[in-house]
Amino acid sequence: xxxxxxxxxxxxxxxxxxxxxxxxxxxxxxxxxxxxxxxxxxxxxxxxxxxxxxxxxxxxxxxxxxxxxxxxxxxxxxxxxxxxxxxxxxxxxxxxxxxxxxxxxxxxxxxxxxxxxxxxxxxxxxxxxxxxxxxxxxxxxxxxxxxxxxxxxxxxxxxxxxxxxxxxxxxxxxxxxxxxxxxxxxxxxxxxxxxxxxxxxxxxxxxxxxxxxxxxxxxxxxxxxxxxxxxxxxxxxxxxxxxxxxxxxxxxxxxxxxxxxx
Numbered sequence: 001x002x003x004x005x006x007x008x009x010x011x012x013x014x015x016x017x018x019x020x021x022x023x024x025x026x027x028x029x030x031x032x033x034x035x036x037x038x039x040x041x042x043x044x045x046x047x048x049x050x051x052x053x054x055x056x057x058x059x060x061x062x063x064x065x066x067x068x069x070x071x072x073x074x075x076x077x078x079x080x081x082x083x084x085x086x087x088x089x090x091x092x093x094x095x096x097x098x099x100x101x102x103x104x105x106x107x108x109x110x111x112x113x114x115x116x117x118x119x120x121x122x123x124x125x126x127x128x129x130x131x132x133x134x135x136x137x138x139x140x141x142x143x144x145x146x147x148x149x150x151x152x153x154x155x156x157x158x159x160x161x162x163x164x165x166x167x168x169x170x171x172x173x174x175x176x177x178x179x180x181x182x183x184x185x186x187x188x189x190x191x192x193x194x195x196x197x198x199x200x201x202x203x204x205x206x207x208x209x210x211x212x213x214x215x216x217x218x219x220x221x222x223x224x225x226x227x228x229x230x231x232x233x234x235x236x237x238x239x240x241x242x243x244x245x246x247x248x249x250x251x252x253x254x255x256x257x258x259x260x261x262x
Contacts, residue, residue: 008069011201033060186223
């Protein structure tokens with residue numbers, strides 16, 4: 001079986017062939033949002049830095065995949081996607097656990113907080129599923145399951161976000177809830193547009209469907225960037241910082257005026 005012909009069947013290649021110029025160039029939107037998050041978060045956070053770095057890598061992998069249709073570039077695109085969404089779930093879960101004051105037991109000798117057994121078991125489950133997803137994604141019999149499996153993991157991430165908001169303080173929820181809804185809707189709508197245009201293009205090769213994948217590239221990066229910024233703000237729980245939209249409804253977290261004066 002020819003992996004390359006089996007693997008790559010996006011709308012642009014069906015209509016215009018390879019390279020997919022539009023999809024390749026617009027993939028860099030994803031890298032741009034990763035770079036923006038990596039260097040515009042007020043204080044370094046390991047989880048956040050890893051997630052945004054992976055988002056940056058996704059864009060380049062996606063660009064190469066759309067340009068060549070090669071299975072190697074597909075792995076460069078999809079593996080960081082898998083890693084980033086599981087890293088996001090682990091981060092959201094850790095913020096939830098901290099909010100419930102169940103995340104750690106204190107070790108007096110080393111002054112380090114260690115996760116409790118529940119968190120460790122969850123981590124093992126998340127990482128086992130992540131590795132299993134990656135391995136299955138390299139098997140040619142299961143390659144076409146990637147979009148559906150990724151959607152299921154994304155839905156679970158949404159569940160973890162809503163679980164977090166069930167225990168978030170009323171003030172923090174009031175400040176961030178509308179922005180979080182907007183971020184989640186942005187990702188969801190872009191995913192629906194991607195699925196609709198790609199499926200439709202299988203039956204009707206119309207150029208109008210070429211817009212779907214580029215829209216996914218921009219809005220999934222936009223929504224995912226905003227979501228992590230909001231989770232980071234909830235995690236900080238620091239009223240010395242403001243969270244607000246800047247241009248194009250992009251979240252920015254900045255020091256409050258009094259904080260800047262100091």
